[in-house]
Amino acid sequence: MQNIVAPVESRVANYRIGLVIEWYMGHVTHGQNLERSLRHNPRIEPTWMPVPFQSDDIWQKLPGHTLRLSLRARDLVRAAVQKNALDCLFYHTPVTALLSLGMMQRIPTILSLDCTPIDLVRMGAAYKYDAPNKLFDRLKFEWFRRMYESAAAIVTMSDWAKNSLVGDYNIASEKVTTILPGLDLNQWRPTVKEAGKNQPLKLLFVGGDFERKGGYVLLEAFRSGLRDRCTLDIVTKDEIVTSAESVRVHRGLTPNSPLLRQLFADADLFIFPTLGDFIPFVVMEAMASGLPIVATNVGAMPEQVEYGVTGLLVPPNDPGAIVQAVSSLANNPDRLVAMGIASRDRAERLFNGERNYKMVVDLIEQCVDEKRSL
Structure with a gap:
């Protein structure tokens, strides 16, 4: 997916949305499904900003993928804002928003996530995560909490992730909406299987x-x-x-x-x-x-x-x-x-993608409308 803005003359757009998507593994599927849901929505003028895990840029040699993703996302958002005024930013995942706190305070921002850093630490062995030291871990916690608090709204992909935001980071429950991800159920369909077949x-x-x-x-x-x-x-x-x-x-x-x-x-x-x-x-x-x-x-x-x-x-x-x-x-x-x-x-x-991604879009529009009403 490239950074694309749908032609203005082809749509009557009320909402100019910048969508910053971590472009790696399952997040690619999420980005593709979200893009499909917006493709024919005349109210939305999307600017897509996929953030690659690997790239031939000045940031690639920096240690840690978190820093690289954050810097790439910051550059993409700055360039997009210079070209077009955006009504709202949507970041999936928050790693891409870490160095964009100033932008978040100027433009209503929705964070979308499948886990929190504390969730990741709890699965540390599987992800080979080893926090450098307690001071670094505390600073990281405070930075993420500040980012969560700066968001206009947060979308979690499960109640499990929402529970961490509320319980671990003390984020107000009403600020967090669980919206399950989804699929195009017309593409993914079952095949009739017969019971008792004598084969492996x-x-x-x-x-x-x-x-x-x-x-x-x-x-x-x-x-x-x-x-x-x-x-x-x-x-x-x-x-x-x-x-x-x-x-x-x-x-x-x-x-x-x-x-x-x-x-x-x-x-x-x-x-x-x-x-x-x-x-x-x-x-x-x-x-x-x-x-x-x-x-x-x-x-x-x-x-x-x-x-x-x-x-x-x-x-x-x-x-x-x-x-x-x-x-x-x-x-x-x-x-x-x-x-x-x-x-x-x-x-x-x-996991009906048509319904679930519409809920995400409705939340985006709601955040813009609330900002405009102030």
Whole structure:
């Protein structure tokens, strides 16, 4: 996605919105889905500012991706404001807004997030996070809290993240709105599966960061108790993992791509033993595709997967629990089918992109209207 402003003559826009999106991993999917929801909205004139994780710029050699992302976002916003007056800024994630506090105080700003830094610290082992020292951690806490307080509104992608803002950072609950992310449910659709077929169960795993997403734990489980009755499709960017008997590795698949959707459509069970995550899009994609889920009980996963209804949750880093969960479903094909149907139903109720992203747009318009009324 490039920085694009829709031609003014083609729309009667009431709201000029700058959208700053961290362009990395699941945030790319979020940005694409949000862009799709705004594409034909005549009230909104969007200026898109995707912030790349890697870039050939003066900031690339600086230590720490947080600093690089913040500086890139600051430069993009400054350039956009010089070209067009903006009524509102929308940042996803707050990392991109860290060095834009002055801009936030001049232009109504909405922060969108899937976790807080404290949430990240709590998953420190999975993310290999090690705070340099207590003083740095305290300064970081105060900086983020100031940023949260400066926002006109905050959107969290789960109640789990909202609870951290309210409980850990003392942000007023009424300032924070939980709006679940969503998908184009017309693109992601289930395939009818028959119970009791005498063939291997098709497992699917999708995770770019193979180690953190639990890929090696899954391989251990697969080799120790599942390969005799299952096949495994792996979608990852990891170059170390290779195809083998009953295991097929797929690389280079992009978010929302037809090939990726086809893998979901062909699978019988989605397995996601991540060591650390917040509210992953791949789980929503699996649910929309009508797949039962076996995932780890981390982050906001319990808000996605209804235990015993749409899937099973297991402890992280536990190959034996994965084998037991998958085997229990493989031994009960009728339950597997019922869980798949329930997954799609839950996706339609909770993760409808058309409805959920409209709620985000409504909140953006509300913040602009409140500013104009002052």
